[in-house]
Amino acid sequence: MRRLTVWASLALLTGWMVSSTAIALVKPFPPSFEIRDIPTNGVTLHVRVGGSGSAVILLHGYGETGDMWEPLAVALSRNHRVIVPDLRGLGLSSKPAGGYDKKTQGEDVAGLLDALKVDRTDVVTHDIGNMVGYAFVAGHPDRVRRFVLMDAPLPGIGPWDEILKSPMLWHFHFGGPDMERLVAGRERIYLDRFWNDFSADPRRFTEADRQHYARLYAMPGAMHAGFAQFAAFDQDARDNQVSLAKGKLSMPVLAIGGAKSFGPTMAVVMRAAASNVTEQVIPDAGHWLMEEQPEATIAAVQGFLEATP
Template sequence: MPTTVEEISLRRVATNGIETSVAVAGTGPAVLLLHGFPHTWRLWSAVIPRLARHFRVLAPDLRGLGASTRASDGYDADTLADDAAGILDALGEHTAAVVGIDAGTPPAFLLGLRRPERVRRLVLMESLLGTLPGAEEFLAGGKPWWFGFHSVPGLAETVLAGHEAEYVGWFLDVGTHGRGVPEPIRDAFVSAYTGSDALRCAFAHYRAMPESAERIREAVRAHRLTVPTMAVGAHPVGRSLERQLRPITDDLEGHLVEDCGHLVPLDRPDALLGLLLPFLLG
């Protein structure tokens, strides 16, 4: 039977010095879903029901986001990967397929790269892996404007106070080519990112990017990615992530979802499931 919203439970899980809120649904081999900005676990709302027919789905709010601890530090990809491993430990899962998008992609990548015994299969979407070669075409005109805005300590959370709904709404509209997301999900995202402390945590992920890039460079010098991996691109990242992964990955398949914005799980959930299910069940 399909999983319904009522069959998704929320758990408080202690990991790596914080508490995370984790949506849990279904039974079977674990699948860990890692979201990005400006999202919570609800980014996966349209795909969890079908995944939960085959898997035990674990969809946490990342450190500092949603209902997880608003930590003072630890927003680099290395620490986030440790958070993810701790979630698996706390929920009794030694291994999982790991799916990451946006800010969830670098920690998913590091988890698979450094701890392949924990990751059965790896899906990475709509993000770049630090400064690894392969993204030169995407970055030819510079990084997206909000990367610099978010990176200045204390600025964005001050400027945006009182205008969180408009700001989050812009990303949701752009990330779906103007098609938008269901109102309850939009409201949940806006609520999660309202207030200076919520915004501080969100932008801490961007402010940690230089450290994350260095951790990724170090890890790639020491390891190859050996777990079966799928790269999924849409707009705007396209195949840039796939090109970064190709030289360092033993088993890689790449896909581009046509007419799809950055929020792939909400904008084109059926197309995404058409890629995810065969890969994760393989």
């Protein structure tokens, strides 16, 4: 019923009639997870919370929402209190006009943890979630036990300037009012480009998932917020360089790359930002690790978080 409530809210916001088939597109979080909308730092985050034990927060990236984490969240909830927000402007979180620099969003995370009375946490991130996660961890290193990043660079850190030269990353500079008009009503077409081009096998990013996320990104303000996440990269790079000048991260870090995507470069990036980095490459996977190789990805994250200190 919780998922029905979420989709009913979505239908009201968009004016769409959502069928029972659409409601079931993506596997919902189990009933043991509480679904809440939590105000923090001038935004309201849509959050799923479940399990018990030491805390772990999961931060999603572009083209998805916190829904991507359901299999990992369920696995981790056996030993952890798992916190899964939608980022500012995405999914069912509120969509303010600004605040999409990652330093601000790092404070979204800090405020969310304060609201949930969590002092210390593990952090697991993917894609733009890596950038939000790094901003939070760099700003609050005493609150973080272990940090896992998956398959995306950090602005201004390591080989960032070389990464920007890749023609595959033209979307980093795609945005503004005309671009929003260009994709209006064509959100699925635009997002298919990401799901297809960055997969080892596009069929692994299922039609059900594509329909689910395309509906969420077609909500009013969602594409604007998504473009704003990328438009902030220059500011993010400046902020990250200031953070790095204060010293590298000292907590254990796991850098995971898909073998047919970012691969070992994820560890190259993190060795420029952290002093205790473990490298892992997931075979036969592109960028969408949780969709393409969920079992291997879950095993890698669990093994790292539950390793003896």
